[in-house]
Amino acid sequence: MLYAQVVLPLAQPMYTFSLEESMAVEVGDAVVVQFGSFRYYTGIVWSISEAKPDLKRIKPILRKLYSTPLVSPELQQLWEWVADYYMCSVGEVMRIAMPSLAKPKADSLAEFDERTIEAPAESYIALKEELRSEEALLAYHESHRRAPRRIETMDRIAALAIERKAEDGFVPRRLVDAETVHIADLRRRGLVVEERRLVDAVSSANDFLLPILSEAQSRALDAIHAAHADDKVALLHGVTGSGKTEIYIHLIAETLAQGRDVLMLVPEIVITSQLIERLERIFEGRTTTYHSRLTQQRRGQTYLRLASSSGGELVVGVRSSIFLPLKNLGLVVVDEEHDTGYKQTDPSPRYNARDAAVVLARFMDASVVLGSATPSLESYANALSGKYGYAPLMERWGDGMLPEVVISDSLRALKRGERKTHFNLDLLQNIERSLAGGEQVMLFQNRRGYSPYMQCTTCGYSPRCPHCNVTLTQHRANRMECHYCGYTEERSAVCPNCQTQDMRSMGFGTEKVEEEVQRMFPDAVVDRLDGDTSTSESAFRRIVQRFEEGKTNILVGTQIITKGFDFGGVTTVGILNADNLVMQPNFRSSERAFQLMMQVAGRAGRRNDRGRVIIQTTQPQHPVIRSVAVGDYMAMASRELAERKEFGYPPYSRIVRFMLRHKDYSLLHRASHFFGDILRRKFGTRLMGPVSSAREMIRGEHCSELMLKIENGASFKRARQLIAEARDAMVEHEEYKRVTLIIDVDAL
Ligand code: ADP
Ligand code: ZN
16 A cells, blocks of 8 residues: 555645555546545645555545646646745645646546546547558559559658657648548558547647848847856847747747747737737647636646647746646746736735746756846846846837837926816827827826825825835825835825925826717727726727727727737827826836836837827926836836835845735734734844724725835745744634735735
């Protein structure tokens, strides 16, 4: 009898089950076990040992589920790393790492059978064994000259097998260009044998038709190669429209030609259909997409298929694709690596797929390219320090010119009477010009709802926290609060900066913009793309398609319009209120604001015409806005890095955010201070908070927050141990164990 440690998709430790040797179960296999009184779960065998553990009752493993292991040793390493780093159980990692159909659970064993899916299989054919050498086939030709069609089909099968380097001679039936009757005839004659096999994505040879790179692109590709030769992650810093995708395509082709797999991460698959189409055109039949909008069936089958693939796979997917069972990973591409969508906020594990992908690549000995027009400061700092290789690409491809950026001063416009509702004259004139020329307009406003902050309408001043350097958020009852450290001050009607009585709460959303622009341009077709209008993929696609086809003249939207689109007809892009981008109560607001505005600006003038970007702001001198105007990433980065250093924020530290929740405010308050006191004893001034507010509730619960900054150079592993001890103290506490405690490592 053997004993196996099994991971179950629960927030529980691993459990030991007994294992009959005859079941031929290996580490990484999916197995069925009974857990709890009436539940049957799929678990993953984590380790096997002969030593009988000292336990009273050991339940048996009931059966093995698939013929191949679903979790390779490298993926085991990844799951363990994620669990350790992001402070959760391996079972919680399993919950999100495998699609639910690949790990069914049921109330009875019989029900279990119905829920198990098969990896998709298809027909493979080969010439009979005696004919699999060239000489044998030629000899057959000689003796059967009167059956040319038969010979032609046999030649095709042989050629395809050579092309695909199929050592056993088997090729997918669907790829053999021959009619069913001919194949059936060959089979009847015993010349061809057939087998059902799992579907392999590889369907063509490795002679991909690659785009020819410009000189600048070739230099960037060389820099990436140099980084990889040095075993370094490469940061591809390429402005919008520079053709980063073309560079990825070259790297992907090299990797596939070696028979290795490629994982390409993208922020949100729904907005990258253009990208998928481009990849499909080049890597025909190889591209597998993986995202949450696929059916459960499809995701389950993809997982199983990849687990038994023979390599050479190209997977394009969202963050959870890092957990797909690619056995021979050679390259990871993280496109738009700065995108915050790579970080999972809920539920646990709160992992960052970009960071986890870099770790995975290390386990798999694969190369990594992080690509962005506006790299995260973390990645950029790594490039500056030489930890990452740096591949800059600062010009648009072809004759593409970067758009002209105009800063439009909203306060001045207001004073001069050159502002109608939320539009400055500058912007209105540009919209008019574009519409008159039959061109398109995109208007960006980063919120749908009403989410105010305070600002002086005379001088543009916004109150900030003296300790944390973030804007104070306005709360009811005239209180201004720092969402980081809890500092509060009275809301004053008088501006502390210029002493006038013009402090106002600010904010308006996309819906309002849509309404106003429609009123001013009654003949234009206006559409809106935001969280409210794109609740389904089809609604989203409809809006995008209408715009692509030129049926829509003006598209109003949130963040969603900033990513990945390659529309040719846009000549005016308006950012309606840059202030609420640079005024977010978050130490990353400058970086975010810059990234967002650059992305939005990148939508303008992508083909022939040089586009115009109008940024409306009350702070035309704001350093971030000035950097956007001149497209100077480096200026923004060095200023921002200096500030981060001064206040000890990432990349000079790591941040762990704690959220506590309970419906009883008094209990929450006491528990937060209990938890905070333990942490403060261990971490001193590195801890900020707790901050809680009796008024604000999320889903009927009060919340409280703490934040920990662990400076670089201090052991983060040790810090996590100390945090785990504090968590244990909460879990073991008679009263406080009822409070929900969320730990978010590297919180954004
Ligand atoms: P990025 O992702 O860097 O913003 P894209 O990869 O979308 O830029 O490229 C912008 C446009 O330029 C696309 O339409 C792309 O097809 C085209 N392009 C870029 N490089 C090349 C090339 N080497 N050959 C042909 N077309 C290219
Ligand atoms: Zn503060």
